[in-house]
Amino acid sequence: MRRDLALVIALALAALLVALLPAETWLSALLLVPLVLILPGYALAANFFAPRTVSRIERAVYVVTLSIATVAIGGLLIQLVLGLNRGVWIAFLGAVTIGAALRALRRYPDRPLEWPAAVPWTLPVASLAFLVAAVIAGLAIASAGDGLREAQSRIRFTDFWLVPADAAAVGASEEQLEVGLRSHEGRPSRFDLRVSLEGRVFLSRSLRLRAGESWQRSFAAPEAPPGVPVVANLTRDGERYRRLDLVPER
């Protein structure tokens, strides 16, 4: 029995089992990424190209490209009749992988590939060097992420909005408005909010928000003459900061 195809079937079955678990973990990602990008192509390539007719590297190219083409074409056809979701994808890819692997096992039962069983890990120093290179590259990406976060943390601003709200969502019968703000100030800041109609303040709040914190509030739109807007003014640390306006109920 070919160990490589047996391994492919086992991995596909394991992926199907893991997919049944409710929580998505690193283990499920580890098994399910190959189910999309590796296993279907491996099983198909085992059918299309008999053992020892193509080199290992060439087979690896086919493994990935056939997987990609299978997912693309399969998705295209399936979505004509079914919505694509996690279950559909996993069932489809599992079926293709296991079906193709079983067929290859019948066609070429006792002609094992050299790959992956004979991958030459003969040089521990070389393997170590590649591992160190991968770690350095990983650290470089992490450092780039940190650098981006640091640069972005220096850009300080606050989102401020005043929009019509979904009355049904808040269980109200009259027209609702929503006012809100989200702080990206990089430090705790004090905000004073005043919402008014024709100079009459009907909503006033003093807020202290930390970086990343948000606040929002829905309220009934006041009776207003046609074309007269509700005005929301925001001050930050005692200084005028933002102003919005919205004409309710048109």
Next chain:
Amino acid sequence: MRRPHSLQATAAGARATAGARPRPAARARRAPGSRYALGLAPALALSAAIGVAVIAIANNGARLEHSGSEAAFWLGLLLIYLPIALRLFGRSAAPPERMMLVLTLGMALYLVKVVHSPAGFTLHDELASWRGVRDLLGSGRLFADNPLVGGYSVFPGMTAVTGALRQASGLSIFVSALILIGLARAVLMASLFLILQRASGSARVAGIAIVVYVCNPSILYFDSQFGYESLSLAIAGGLLLVVMRGAGLDPRKRRPSEAGMLAALVLLTAGLVITHHLTAYAMIAFLGLWSVVIAITEHRSVLRQMLAPARLSAPPRLSSQLARLRVGPALGCLTMATAGLFWFGFVAGGATQDELGSVFTEAISAVFNLLTGGSGTKTLFRAGTGQVDPLIVRVLGLASVGVLALVIPLGAWRIWKSYRTRTLAVSLGVVALLYPFTLVPRLTQAGSEISQRASEFVFAGIGFVAAVFFLHLTKSAGNGRARLYALIATGLSGLVFVGGVILGESPVTRQPGRFEVGAESRSISPQGAAAARFATEHLPRNSRVLVDGPNGLLLGSYGDLEPVIGSIRGIPVTTVFFSKELGFNERVVIVRDAIEYVVVDRRLGHSLPVDGYYYDREEPLTHERVQPISAAALAKFDRIPGIDRIYDNGPIVIYDTTGVRLR
């Protein structure tokens, strides 16, 4: 122990090119236990990883506007490129080492893109792709209209694969895309190596050819982005390998079954055709060219190329005719052309014409005007802001083109002399000769994109002819002289590599940094992302919005809105921004084009756009503007009855136009 087939193939190739002199690599392969020797590949992987780290640090410095970050960026790139190039130009590396070096080079250059945008998408096509995947996840269906790039909706291959990866694994779209495109890059490098190795019979030629191939201006960012072209190049590599295998370009004794190759050919063809138009058309053109070369050099008609000799005992049935089909370039071309025509005719024709038609017609028109004196050339190395690259950069950019212009005819001549019977080699030589024709459009504004996108295909041929020429130059040299030649060639290819980066990416977007107006990735700001987040949380999905280009990308992707460009009733929609008042024309645009929101980024009034336009290439004074857009024109929405100011984060304000539309 039996010698692995892959090494038999490469050894045969090496004999064909090495001449009489025994080479160190050949001796090394004969030594017991050294068949898999990776030589200096591990050490060079380390140097490449250090190069990536240097670039990451340089980019961090650039974000904080530290001096020296640009120099560090170039240092990092050269740390990746030069050591690997020197090793590949040399004689002593064995084929497995060359393959490993090629993979290392390709992946390190991919990581340069990753450390440029390590936490999210910043490029145009990436954000458009993100929207496509997001729509798939939401609806479970492909073909949803993509408001950012129409072509993505009718070429859903990458969307389907990324969606499958996202849904199956639970990883984010961003991480799924990084894995997918990284894998595609590795596959592209491996397949290109195998293709060029078989075209020449030499792993050394293949390695050198790829050293030159990665000098193409698209490799660093465009072909590394989460875009359908990046994925399609990998599929095209696999497809070409199948065709080559069918054509018998491998000295391996055992041949896969014709049915198996045919099945792989059909599956990969279908995968490619639904993934990317341009790559599919390029493949049709290349396979057609190769078939014609075979027909000319081997006196075999195209039909004979597609069919195995008839078996007399076979009855004249369709199934027996199908059984006679022989995979090769002619059948590959026919399959691709049939599938491409079907997809164009029944699914993607309109979107493809919309996307590519205008690009090609504008480029052709611009080149025609240039040649007939109807217009002058664009000013090379000059950004839309008027900023001109330093002299040294301009010299390097032009010198890189000069080196290639010199090498291509010499290499093509050498192919004609030595490889005339190798049809694939001749075809690659013809591809290389297209290079000057791809340069002419670069001299025009409208043709720059065509020139840039052609490079990723043409450079496969350029790399090949350059490698053939270099091997001819050094074949009779002693070891000392060969090392000197390798050093000189490394220097020259380094020059071409640097020139490719200069030509391919403006100095503004080469590295991240502070916000710039109209500068693609440099215009993607936290405020823009926050506005997009507000939009997706509070505004109706697919609302039509007028917005500048970069913020439009964010609102059209993360914001789930539909940015509007173009014109309505002959009025360009951008007039809404440029006019000082909201007059009749502007109201016509808002009402007739059903514009629900207008987004104003007040930073636009501070400077000229780097790319030459703020909103749309069709806007007035594109590339000719000498003053920034008027701040008063941007502020006019604050005082217009019927327009509500509903969102403000400082630089970005969103206005609701309901009042204007209902009047």
